Structures are given as structure tokens and as C-alpha cells.
Amino acid sequence: MQLTVKTGFLSLLMLSLLPAMFSSCTTVKNAPAAPFVFDNKITLSGNIPKDEKIRLTTELENYWDDSAKARKITQFGVSHRVIDPPVFDSANINRSINFMNAYLNSQGYYYAQFSDSVKIDSVNDERRVKLHMIIDVGKNITIDSVSYNLGDTTLQRLTSEEQKNTFLKKGKPYNKEVINSELDRLVSLYRRNGFYGFTREDIYTVVDSMDTRLLELTLDPFKQAQIIADAARRRRENPSWDIEVTKRPTFDSSKLTQYHIGRMYYYPETKLSDFVDSLPNDSSFLELKRRNLTMRYKKGLFNYRVLREHTYMRNGDLYNESDYFKSINTLGQIGAWQQVDIRPRIRDKDTLDMYFYLVPALKHSYSADLEGSRNTADIGLGNLWGVSTNLTYNNRNVWKSAIQSITSFRTGVELNLLTSNQDRVLQTFLISLGHTYVFPKLIQPFKNWRALNRLDNKRTLVTVNGSYVDRRDYYRLRSLVTSWGYEFKKGNNVWLYKPFNLELYGIDTLHGLDTLFKINPFLRTSFNSGKVLSQNHTLIRNYTSIANPNRSHYLRLGIEEAGGLFGLIGGLRDQIYRYIKVEGEYRFSIKMNKTELAFRAFAGYGYNYGNDTLRDKTLPFFKQFSAGGPYSMRAWGLRQLGLGSSVQSEADTSQNGYRDRFGDMQLEANIEYRFPIATIAGIKIASALFADAGNVWNVKSNQVDPKARFSFKNLLTDLAIGVGTGLRIDFSYFLIRLDMAYKLKDPARPTNNGWANALQWNEIRPNGLKVNNVGFQLGIGLPF
Structure with missing residues (x-):
């Protein structure tokens, strides 16, 4: 079926906004x-x-x-x-x-x-x-002067030392949020320096809006009137107030006492039904004492070392509320405990004993998932229906040290249910087995490296995964991937570093694939195999604007280097890939009353600098970039966009079923306006209008297909653009998304520089290939 509307580019854009146009009228109920x-x-x-x-x-x-x-x-x-x-x-x-x-x-x-x-x-x-x-609104009040009157020498000294971090600065706008932020900052400062009993109720501000020039004495009534008039004019033109931060009268000496950390008591086997205040008086516990640490237990499920390593408070230190919450968060994020609580108790007049109550998480857990798929972008026969199952086993407390062990097993098949030859029903068989250990610390030789103490959520990850894929008549692919990596957090930044990553791939090409190579030689680069010995770094940063909490930012930067050192060894130089790959992603969202505007930008670049003649063209295919599908360029199918404005691969598509495209470089930008529609039986129905732009390219020249290479002068020509809308069905615990997108600009379209000048569900290209212009995508969760 084909619907043709003779309309221009502007009309096509208006068509994508029809839902909003239809909703512009306003009606009244009751x-x-x-x-x-x-x-x-x-x-x-x-x-x-x-x-x-x-x-x-x-x-x-x-x-x-x-x-x-x-x-x-x-x-x-x-x-x-x-x-x-x-x-x-x-x-x-x-x-x-x-x-x-x-x-x-x-x-x-x-x-x-x-x-x-x-x-x-x-x-x-x-x-x-x-x-x-x-x-x-007139002019905003500005801050004229700031003073602190705290009535205690230690508090006054701490305030003066941290004066540079104040929210109250001369000439800055005055508002109650700034006042509250300053008081919260001061209370946090004092509680980080031992003042455990100091609270927000013990401090307040005095605001003086009086113009001191009004206090000038004069017996001349005209002079007095002039002074009042001048003061009123100054208040209108440049209103400013004086602010004094002061402490309330103190009748409880504990408010001004600096407390030190005493002994630590751990209860790692606490039950949710326990009344924790009575546990210190329970004599039925067994005890393990180490210096100023006491672990009280009954079953012996945990080693005390993991508790000590993730406690940031030490005997004799001043009480620090930041270390207190850091200890709670770190112990809670290990995974061995589902709930962590720390209750300080005052002993003597300036000592705090810390009582840790930890409720263990379920040690063993199992999960099974069943997945279905439809693959129309494979080699050979199209329209394959797949089914796979995933089994996962998780042990959250290996060797009593809160080490997590995750074992996953996956198997699946792809079936061609439309063939009349029953011997060709089974097209693909796959099986994989993986195992990961997550250690709740950084395992490294620098035991006394103090810089590591400033890091949060430290973890060491050891992973090994093996898989086997048998694509009938085409190839058999075997892989083994193992890595050693670290993950930690500092501030809003999450760092992931893998100093060792080994990937082994082996492929047996069968007669069906050899036939495709003869028809389409460029496909060989998509089935290269070999060894990868690499290291990679990733930085992830999430942050929200303090001035506007409705604006959130996400940044991810990654770099992977393979063969840089080991490739210098003569015996390995021709055995491993040598390349560098960098990528970056930025997301930005603005949440309004009920709607949201979201933006995403992605850029990736890879360069193969190996000397081997087979490998010096591109990255290995399993490291290349691709576009299309429910989380990328949604007007195109999975891995079906590119390369550049090349039509070489599209021409080949008319002769065989292979459509997957990979490149060494990718640029993509997405924008989406999200809005609600209705709530039915507690299920939220929403929609979105979106646009995607981008493509993938090679970075090295190819005489057979020169349009597949990236160049700045052809960037606008090579960009693909899709627009569309969709439905989001939010069940709270997961979201189902159905998107429909139209190829507004397809670099492979031979007319009008790739732009659509008529709304067509499909079109026939000069080589006789029928191409769908509308893509339907089913996804889980938001695209970005």
C-alpha cells in the first residue's frame, strides 16, 4: 500500500505535529x-x-x-x-x-x-x-553586609576558616532559599567537626533593612523630609539589607561539646523484627573483639574485616557526620545487607560509641527470563523468529566477605517459520555462560595508598564469559571474554577502569557465507576475527543544577586502547588488534509542570593503527558502531543505517538478505518532547514527539565505496534525519514504548539530496529495491 501526498518539506513537518494541532482546542467539562x-x-x-x-x-x-x-x-x-x-x-x-x-x-x-x-x-x-x-516585581533585594555572632570561639573559628564557601556574599540577591542554604551549610560544618548535638534550631539570622542614614539627627524638618525621600529612592533603585548569623542562647552543654569516636559495635545478623535498642543488653551473642571493634553475632555469617574496611570512622577521631553517612551508604551498597542503621550513644561527656545494625539480604537468589525477537536484518533467510532464556544465580556473601558471585546462562534459537522446507526451520543456535565476582574493595598492590581512602563505593570486578553461535550454513562463532576492572565513585563522578581486558574470537565461515563474500567482498570486514588485549577507562557524571533542580545532566566519556604495549612484542604484533576508540555521550532534560524536553548527543571514533594488511582498514566488527533500532535512529531498523551516503550496501541488499552496517565513527543527536495523555486504572499513558539525526562512517578511504568515508564537507549530505511520535505505557516498575518514525532525510535516497518531498510509506529505489520509509520500534524504558 502506498499513500502519496504532494506536499513540500514544510508540510511534512506539520504532519508530524498533527497530534498537537488536533489538541489545540480547549473544551469545558461541568x-x-x-x-x-x-x-x-x-x-x-x-x-x-x-x-x-x-x-x-x-x-x-x-x-x-x-x-x-x-x-x-x-x-x-x-x-x-x-x-x-x-x-x-x-x-x-x-x-x-x-x-x-x-x-x-x-x-x-x-x-x-x-x-x-x-x-x-x-x-x-x-x-x-x-x-x-x-x-x-521591582528590584531584588541584595546583600549589603554579612556578619557572624556565634558566641563560641571554636564555632567562630570554624566559620571564619570556611568563610570562602558561604552562600551569603555582598552584592548577591537575597532570598530565603539562600538563607536556608547558609544555615544548613553551617550546621553541617559544625557537625563534621565534632558538634554532634548542634542542630538547625540552634542558629538563626537577623535581617536589618534599616537605612542607617535615617538615624541622622537634624532639627530642620525640610532636611529630615529630604533624608526620608532619599532613603525611599535608594530602596527602590538599589535595595540592600544587612544580615547577621547568630546562635540562640544555649542551656544544654552538649550543644557545644565536641565529641570523639569511641568503640564500634557491629550486629551484622540483625533481623527486621529485632528491637535494636535492646540488643546491646542481650547476653546470648557471641563476641569477636579487635582493638576498638566488637562484632556480636550468633551464626557467624560474616567476616569482621569487610565491616572494618567500609567504616570511615576511627577510634579517637572527632565525630564527622559526613563519615557517618558515608559508612551507612557504603555498607548498604555492597549488596550483602538490605538495611543498615548506625546509632550513636554518648559515653562519658565527650565520647560517642557507634552501634551498627545490619539486616542481611537474601544470600542466594535465582531469576529466569524468557525473551522473544523478530530478526529481519540477518543474512540468508529473513523474518526469523527467535526465543531465548536467561538463567541467573546470585550469591551475595561468598566466603563470608560480602563478595558477590553472579553466574548467568543463556541459550536460544532462531526459527524460520515461513519456510516450506521443514529441514530449514532451525536457523540459529546460541549458548553462553558467564561468571562475575564483585569484590567490595579495590584489590591492588598499594595497600597504604591514601588517595584510595577518599574514594567511595569501591569495587573490583572479575568477569569471564564464553559463547558459541551456530548460524546454519553461514558461520560458527566462538568467543571468550575475560576482564579485571575497578569501579569507584568520587563526588558526582563514577569511574570504571579495566586495566586488563582479553577477548578471543574465532569464526568458521561456511559455504553460504563464502558465496556472499564473492558477491559482496566488503562483507569480509564485518566477519573479521582475532584477539583483543586492551584496557579502557569510563567516566560517568550525573548532576542536577542547584539553581534549577528541574534540569538534569548526564555525561559519559570512554576510551579504549588495544595493543599499545603488547603490540610492541614481535610475537604478538600480528596476533592482536591494535586500535584506539573514544566515545562520549551527553544527555540533558528539562522537566516542566507535566511535560519534559530531553536531548541526547553521541559521538564515537575508532582508529585501527595495526600493520596487518587485513586489519589496517577498520576496527574489528564487534567493536564498531552501528545505528538504528529502538534506542538510536528509530526510522531505521537495528544496524541498518549507513555508511555515510553510500548506496553500495543497499545495492547488495537487493541480491541477499544481509543488511547489517558497522562503522568506525558515529555521530548522533536526538531530541524528544514528552507529555502525558491519560491515566487508566493506575497505568500512565504518555506520548512524545521526537527527531533523530546522525549516521555511521568509516574513517579510512575505500576505493570500492568512497562515500562510506567521513568528511566534513559531506557531513550535511550524509546526515540521516527521522521524525516521529510514539506511545509510552508506564506500569511504574517498567515502561513499554512503541515508536513510529519516518525517514525525513535518507542519505541513500537518490533524489532531492535525500530529503522526502512526498509522504510515502515505502518507495522503489533505482535498483528495484523496495524500502520502507516508516519504522516501528518496540522498546523497554525510555530511549535516553
Whole structure:
């Protein structure tokens, strides 16, 4: 079936936005006979930055009085229906002004001026009221001076030493959030330096808005009036306040006591039903004592060393709340315990004993998964239906040392159910077995390397995995992969480093694949095999803007180097691959009231610098980049985009079923606007409008297919662009996604520089190949 609409590029873009266009009308449900609130609008004026104006406008929408606000639901990201609108009452406008003014005061705007506009329209016998609030926010209060009066020499000294980290800086805007942040910072500072009893209630701020020039004495009434007028003018033009941080009167001496760490007591076999406050008095425990550490147990399920290694508090140290929470988090993230709690107890007048209550996680666990797939991008016969099963066994406490052991077994088949020859039903058989040990520490020779103590969530990972794939009549692939790596965290950064990664691949080509090689010689590079001895580094950073918590960022950088050192050994030079591969990914999202705008950018580059004539062209195929599928360029099938604007592989596709494309370089950018549709029986139904752009290329020249190589001058020509929409069904614990995307620009399309000038579900290329322009993708979870 083919639908052709003679329309231009602009019309095609408009077609992708039809859901939003259809939803632009607004209807009313349960409209009262009296005039009712139909719409609310806020306009800010004043000399304030654009981002600040947008932020305040968005926040102020939440401060309309309930009886003066139209309750709306959205569909396709646009207001669609007003439900049970309130009857208009002018008194509710004043309440809204009071709420908005209070919020602006909390943000440091104390001189805002409000004016409102009320417009009544008659539509279908409905009297709709549109409320428009116009606010001149004036200038934000700035901080003039900051002082600290803490009444204790130690507190005063700590405050002075950390003055550079204060949130209260002269000339900066004043608001209550800044005040709260500063008080939280000071309390955290004191509790990191032994003041265990100091709390937020013990400190406050005094704000002085008085202009000291008003205190000038004069008997001249005209002079006094001039002083008052000048003060009012200064307050309007450049309002500023003095702030003093002070301590409340202290009647409890523990508030100003610096505590030191005493003895550590561990209860690693605590039950959820235990009343932990009574456990220290239970005499039925066995005890293991080491210096200032006591482990109390009954079954002996854990070794004390793992507890000591992941406790960041030591006997005699000042109490540090950061180390306290760091110990809780680290012990909880090992996996051996499902719940960790630490309760300090005061002993003597300045000593804290720490009691650790740890509830063990289930030691042994098993899981089984069944997966189904449909493969239309394979060699030989297409439309293969696959089924596979995954069995996983997890031991969370190997050798009583909280070491995790993960064993996985997978097997599956691909069947050609459409063939009339029953002997060819079974097309692919695969089987794999893998095992991983996760040690809750960094195993390395530098036992006294202090730099390692500053790292969090330290883990050593040892992995080995073997697999066998038999693709009937085409190839048999065997692989063995083993690695030794480290994972740790510092701040918002997660580091993964594998100093040793060994990958062995062997492939037997059968007569079916040899026949394809004769027809299509370039396929040989997609079935190269060999050995990889490499190391790789990965940095992952997640962070959220402090100024705007609705904006989140994700950054991943990775580099892999193979054969750099071992390739210098003559006996190994021709036995292993030598290459370098780098990639980076950045994600950014803005969450609005009910919608979200998400962006992703990815770049990857690999260069093979080996000397072997077979390998000096590209990376090994199992290390190359590919595009297409439910998590990449969604208008194209899995691994079916590229290379560049080459049509060589597409021409070959008309003669055989091989479609997989791999390249040494990839660029991709994605943008998606997500919005809710409805909630049915607790299941959230949402949708999205999205666009994907990118491609994969080779980095070295190929005389047979020169258009497959990347060059900056051909970048715009080579870029593929897809647009589409989709459904997201959110079951809370997992999300099912169905996306439909259209090839707006296909570099392999021979006309109009690849751009679509007509909406066609499919098209016939000059070589007679029928190509689908619409891709349907089924995925689990969000694409990025």
C-alpha cells in the first residue's frame, strides 16, 4: 500500500505535529451557569534576567487561589480540557495577590506592584472569565553586609576558616532559599567537626533593612523630609539589607561539646523484627573483639574485616557526620545487607560509641527470563523468529566477605517459520555462560595508598564469559571474554577502569557465507576475527543544577586502547588488534509542570593503527558502531543505517538478505518532547514527539565505496534525519514504548539530496529495491 501526498518539506513537518494541532482546542467539562474561571495568565515586568523571569512566572502559576484557578488537564502537551471550573469571585483575586506576594518576598522581591485584568467572553452560552495578573516585581533585594555572632570561639573559628564557601556574599540577591542554604551549610560544618548535638534550631539570622542614614539627627524638618525621600529612592533603585548569623542562647552543654569516636559495635545478623535498642543488653551473642571493634553475632555469617574496611570512622577521631553517612551508604551498597542503621550513644561527656545494625539480604537468589525477537536484518533467510532464556544465580556473601558471585546462562534459537522446507526451520543456535565476582574493595598492590581512602563505593570486578553461535550454513562463532576492572565513585563522578581486558574470537565461515563474500567482498570486514588485549577507562557524571533542580545532566566519556604495549612484542604484533576508540555521550532534560524536553548527543571514533594488511582498514566488527533500532535512529531498523551516503550496501541488499552496517565513527543527536495523555486504572499513558539525526562512517578511504568515508564537507549530505511520535505505557516498575518514525532525510535516497518531498510509506529505489520509509520500534524504558 502506498499513500502519496504532494506536499513540500514544510508540510511534512506539520504532519508530524498533527497530534498537537488536533489538541489545540480547549473544551469545558461541568461548566456552571454563572461566570467561571476559564484561563489564568501571569505577565512579569521589571528589569530582571530572562531566565529569572521564566522561573518566577512558572512558580507563580502555583500561587493562584484554588477558587481563582482553572483546573486543566493536558493532552499531547497542550491544554485540552478545563474540568469543574470555579465560579468567578473578585475577592479570590486579592487572596491570589497575597499568596503571590508572599512567594515573591521569599525570593527577595519586597516591592512588587500588582494589577489585574478580568475579561469575560461568551462562548456557546458559557461565560468564560480570563484572569490576567500583571506584576512589576521591582528590584531584588541584595546583600549589603554579612556578619557572624556565634558566641563560641571554636564555632567562630570554624566559620571564619570556611568563610570562602558561604552562600551569603555582598552584592548577591537575597532570598530565603539562600538563607536556608547558609544555615544548613553551617550546621553541617559544625557537625563534621565534632558538634554532634548542634542542630538547625540552634542558629538563626537577623535581617536589618534599616537605612542607617535615617538615624541622622537634624532639627530642620525640610532636611529630615529630604533624608526620608532619599532613603525611599535608594530602596527602590538599589535595595540592600544587612544580615547577621547568630546562635540562640544555649542551656544544654552538649550543644557545644565536641565529641570523639569511641568503640564500634557491629550486629551484622540483625533481623527486621529485632528491637535494636535492646540488643546491646542481650547476653546470648557471641563476641569477636579487635582493638576498638566488637562484632556480636550468633551464626557467624560474616567476616569482621569487610565491616572494618567500609567504616570511615576511627577510634579517637572527632565525630564527622559526613563519615557517618558515608559508612551507612557504603555498607548498604555492597549488596550483602538490605538495611543498615548506625546509632550513636554518648559515653562519658565527650565520647560517642557507634552501634551498627545490619539486616542481611537474601544470600542466594535465582531469576529466569524468557525473551522473544523478530530478526529481519540477518543474512540468508529473513523474518526469523527467535526465543531465548536467561538463567541467573546470585550469591551475595561468598566466603563470608560480602563478595558477590553472579553466574548467568543463556541459550536460544532462531526459527524460520515461513519456510516450506521443514529441514530449514532451525536457523540459529546460541549458548553462553558467564561468571562475575564483585569484590567490595579495590584489590591492588598499594595497600597504604591514601588517595584510595577518599574514594567511595569501591569495587573490583572479575568477569569471564564464553559463547558459541551456530548460524546454519553461514558461520560458527566462538568467543571468550575475560576482564579485571575497578569501579569507584568520587563526588558526582563514577569511574570504571579495566586495566586488563582479553577477548578471543574465532569464526568458521561456511559455504553460504563464502558465496556472499564473492558477491559482496566488503562483507569480509564485518566477519573479521582475532584477539583483543586492551584496557579502557569510563567516566560517568550525573548532576542536577542547584539553581534549577528541574534540569538534569548526564555525561559519559570512554576510551579504549588495544595493543599499545603488547603490540610492541614481535610475537604478538600480528596476533592482536591494535586500535584506539573514544566515545562520549551527553544527555540533558528539562522537566516542566507535566511535560519534559530531553536531548541526547553521541559521538564515537575508532582508529585501527595495526600493520596487518587485513586489519589496517577498520576496527574489528564487534567493536564498531552501528545505528538504528529502538534506542538510536528509530526510522531505521537495528544496524541498518549507513555508511555515510553510500548506496553500495543497499545495492547488495537487493541480491541477499544481509543488511547489517558497522562503522568506525558515529555521530548522533536526538531530541524528544514528552507529555502525558491519560491515566487508566493506575497505568500512565504518555506520548512524545521526537527527531533523530546522525549516521555511521568509516574513517579510512575505500576505493570500492568512497562515500562510506567521513568528511566534513559531506557531513550535511550524509546526515540521516527521522521524525516521529510514539506511545509510552508506564506500569511504574517498567515502561513499554512503541515508536513510529519516518525517514525525513535518507542519505541513500537518490533524489532531492535525500530529503522526502512526498509522504510515502515505502518507495522503489533505482535498483528495484523496495524500502520502507516508516519504522516501528518496540522498546523497554525510555530511549535516553
